[in-house]
Amino acid sequence: MAIDFPRIPLGQWIEGGLDWLTSEYSVVTRGISRVTQTGIDGLNDALMWLPEWGLMAILAAICWRVANLRLAIGAVAGLAVIWNLGLWNPMIETLTLVVIATLVAVTIAIPVGITAALSERLYRGIMPVLDFMQTMPAFVYLIPAIPFFGIGSVSAIFATVIFSMPPAIRFTTLGIRQVPVELIEAADAYGATRRQKLLKVQLPMSLPTVMAGINQTIMLALSMVVIAAMIGADGLGSEVWRAIQRLRPGDGFEAGIAVVILAMLLDRLTQSLRKQRKS
Amino acid sequence: MNENRNVKIRVRNLSKVFGSHPKKALELRNQGLKRPEIFEKTGQTLGLSHIDFDVYEGELLVIMGLSGSGKSTLIRCLNRLIEPTEGEIVIDGEDIPQLDTRALLECRRRHFSMVFQNFALFPHRTVQQNAEFGLEIRGVPAEERGKTARHALKQVGLEGWEDAYPNQLSGGMQQRVGLARALANDASVLLMDEAFSALDPLIRGDMQQELLELQNRMQKTTVFITHDLDEALTIGDRIILLKDGEIVQIGTPEEILTRPADDYVRRFIEGVDKSRILTAEHAMRPLRATAREGEGPRTVLRRMREHNLDSIYVTGHDRRLLGLLEVDAAQKAAQQAQDTIREAMTQDFRRVTPEEPMHNLFAMFSAKGFPIAVVDDDQRLLGVVVKGAVLDELAQAAEAAPMADADNDTAAAGEQ
Numbered sequence: 001m002a003i004d005f006p007r008i009p010l011g012q013w014i015e016g017g018l019d020w021l022t023s024e025y026s027v028v029t030r031g032i033s034r035v036t037q038t039g040i041d042g043l044n045d046a047l048m049w050l051p052e053w054g055l056m057a058i059l060a061a062i063c064w065r066v067a068n069l070r071l072a073i074g075a076v077a078g079l080a081v082i083w084n085l086g087l088w089n090p091m092i093e094t095l096t097l098v099v100i101a102t103l104v105a106v107t108i109a110i111p112v113g114i115t116a117a118l119s120e121r122l123y124r125g126i127m128p129v130l131d132f133m134q135t136m137p138a139f140v141y142l143i144p145a146i147p148f149f150g151i152g153s154v155s156a157i158f159a160t161v162i163f164s165m166p167p168a169i170r171f172t173t174l175g176i177r178q179v180p181v182e183l184i185e186a187a188d189a190y191g192a193t194r195r196q197k198l199l200k201v202q203l204p205m206s207l208p209t210v211m212a213g214i215n216q217t218i219m220l221a222l223s224m225v226v227i228a229a230m231i232g233a234d235g236l237g238s239e240v241w242r243a244i245q246r247l248r249p250g251d252g253f254e255a256g257i258a259v260v261i262l263a264m265l266l267d268r269l270t271q272s273l274r275k276q277r278k279s
Numbered sequence: 280m281n282e283n284r285n286v287k288i289r290v291r292n293l294s295k296v297f298g299s300h301p302k303k304a305l306e307l308r309n310q311g312l313k314r315p316e317i318f319e320k321t322g323q324t325l326g327l328s329h330i331d332f333d334v335y336e337g338e339l340l341v342i343m344g345l346s347g348s349g350k351s352t353l354i355r356c357l358n359r360l361i362e363p364t365e366g367e368i369v370i371d372g373e374d375i376p377q378l379d380t381r382a383l384l385e386c387r388r389r390h391f392s393m394v395f396q397n398f399a400l401f402p403h404r405t406v407q408q409n410a411e412f413g414l415e416i417r418g419v420p421a422e423e424r425g426k427t428a429r430h431a432l433k434q435v436g437l438e439g440w441e442d443a444y445p446n447q448l449s450g451g452m453q454q455r456v457g458l459a460r461a462l463a464n465d466a467s468v469l470l471m472d473e474a475f476s477a478l479d480p481l482i483r484g485d486m487q488q489e490l491l492e493l494q495n496r497m498q499k500t501t502v503f504i505t506h507d508l509d510e511a512l513t514i515g516d517r518i519i520l521l522k523d524g525e526i527v528q529i530g531t532p533e534e535i536l537t538r539p540a541d542d543y544v545r546r547f548i549e550g551v552d553k554s555r556i557l558t559a560e561h562a563m564r565p566l567r568a569t570a571r572e573g574e575g576p577r578t579v580l581r582r583m584r585e586h587n588l589d590s591i592y593v594t595g596h597d598r599r600l601l602g603l604l605e606v607d608a609a610q611k612a613a614q615q616a617q618d619t620i621r622e623a624m625t626q627d628f629r630r631v632t633p634e635e636p637m638h639n640l641f642a643m644f645s646a647k648g649f650p651i652a653v654v655d656d657d658q659r660l661l662g663v664v665v666k667g668a669v670l671d672e673l674a675q676a677a678e679a680a681p682m683a684d685a686d687n688d689t690a691a692a693g694e695q
Contacts, residue, residue: 191388
């Protein structure tokens with residue numbers, strides 16, 4: 001005998017919950033929205049205010065300082081290509097979103113990661129959440145972002161933070177957990193408090209791993225910021241989006257290549273930061 | 280050695296059960312069950328059971344046992360890196376198991392420095408920063424701890440390596456850093472957990488000698504863990520032999536060698552105990568100086584001072600042994616302006632022939648530690664045997680015949 005189970009109204013529950021959140025906490029979301037928007041505008045204006053060659057020079061100098069001359073030359077060449085293609089302003093907009101989203105994500109992720117590393121219970125609770133955050137198709141985050149923060153960059157940041165945070169948390173937790181037990185024992189034997197252990201042993205020793213996590217977060221943030229063009233985020237993503245709508249593969253690839261250049265630049269830069277720490 | 284020594288750490292009835300139901304395991308233990316049966320019945324491992332011992336101020340106490348004997352657990356119970364299940368550990372009047380978290384941290388800072396088998400140096404810190412670690416944890420100002428740490432590094436022979444990182448150093452040097460970290464901390468007890476076991480034999484021998492020298496200079500109360508009897512005999516003032524979480528014997532190296540408590544200990548020392556073939560002749564050393572019966576006390580006193588002797592053997596013209604002269608008696612004779620030392624001599628010493636088996640010699644050393652005289656059949660003095668030489672010979676014999684066999688099957692018996 002077949003029993004006809006009613007369909008579970010999962011979607012309705014989620015919507016109901018989101019609606020409730022939106023109406024109950026509109027003050028909060030509006031506040032977040034305003035602050036974030038101010039941050040985005042400020043950073044964007046600052047980067048835009050610099051002449052193209054000025055920003056190129058600054059980035060090249062940073063590359064030279066933390067990595068080598070080769071990366072500096074590569075950075076200048078890559079940015080010159082973007083400038084030449086007329087994608088400078090969208091690139092700056094994308095960079096702004098990535099920087100802000102990464103800052104927010106890392107600010108949340110590192111304390112959470114540390115706590116999860118030190119508390120077995122939180123660790124067990126948080127791992128499925130991280131799996132959920134990472135495997136849920138990225139687009140899905142865009143939908144609730146709109147009722148929370150409206151169409152535009154703030155929603156993009158919200159979705160990006162959620163999508164890009166997990167690796168920073170995971171790597172922080174991993175980094176702290178893989179500090180050899182003998183060293184923890186040594187610190188204990190000399191009477192170190194939990195705080196001293198964390199600051200003098202666990203954090204410094206996990207720094208390379210944490211940096212690897214931040215690198216991953218930046219890469220994920222970049223990919224998400226591009227997708228976020230669908231909910232009205234400015235930048236290279238919206239160039240791609242426009243090219244799709246008008247069926248202009250050439251424009252699409254040009255914007256896509258600009259994303260790749262930006263990605264490579266950010267990746268090499270953070271990686272060499274990590275290696276520098278290690279040696 | 281000297282009798283009235285202060286007890287630094289008093290351990291009484293210390294037990295440790297690994298597992299979730301320690302009470303059950305201890306109950307069974309009280310009914311007389313042993314480690315394997317308890318494990319079978321409850322799944323709990325009896326790590327340590329009824330451990331009683333004292334650590335005296337300034338001594339180097341070696342805790343020796345094979346893997347699984349509980350020696351690492353024992354040393355970690357002392358500073359509660361492992362929580363003891365029951366028992367007392369009293370250091371300077373404080374019962375360590377009763378301390379709350381804060382007091383425990385304070386106690387670890389004040390009382391314990393630890394040196395680890397695998398060094399456990401912090402790879403992100405320089406040698407200097409590693410040596411400063413304990414002081415930094417205690418909140419000692421940067422300048423002072425820098426000075427103290429540099430001094431400690433100098434003591435272990437690492438001057439000039441302050442800015443290197445641990446991975447740039449060899450194993451022996453890394454363990455010196457570990458030792459410097461412990462010395463700089465200036466805690467009252469030094470815990471050394473298989474500190475030299477990871478080093479190759481040559482370096483290991485050097486480190487043992489250096490530890491002994493440091494020990495002579497600083498008289499630091501030290502608890503040293505090892506699985507190596509040879510090492511235990513070389514460095515230990517006293518040795519605790521541990522088997523399956525219980526103490527089998529406590530004693531000086533001589534006592535362990537001459538009066539093994541049971542078959543286990545006997546098997547353990549078999550590799551070392553070549554003393555049954557070794558004789559007094561092997562450990563005999565030539566005399567640095569002797570006195571003649573007709574000499575005056577002042578002459579003899581001067582000679583004793585020259586050679587740094589507390590006592591001197593007195594012979595006749597044919598080198599026949601007549602007696603022993605102690606420095607006190609010689610001084611008295613000098614004050615009383617006696618002509619010769621004949622009156623001041625004592626017969627309170629032991630004489631043996633060169634054929635005397637070495638294991639008999641231990642028991643002959645008096646409390647004052649006079650050398651034993653070795654004489655031939657005509658009572659002519661051939662040489663002397665000092666305590667250290669006997670041990671040296673035994674240690675060398677042990678090295679020549681490694682105790683691999685005894686080691687293996689006792690180890691197998693020790694595992695669950």
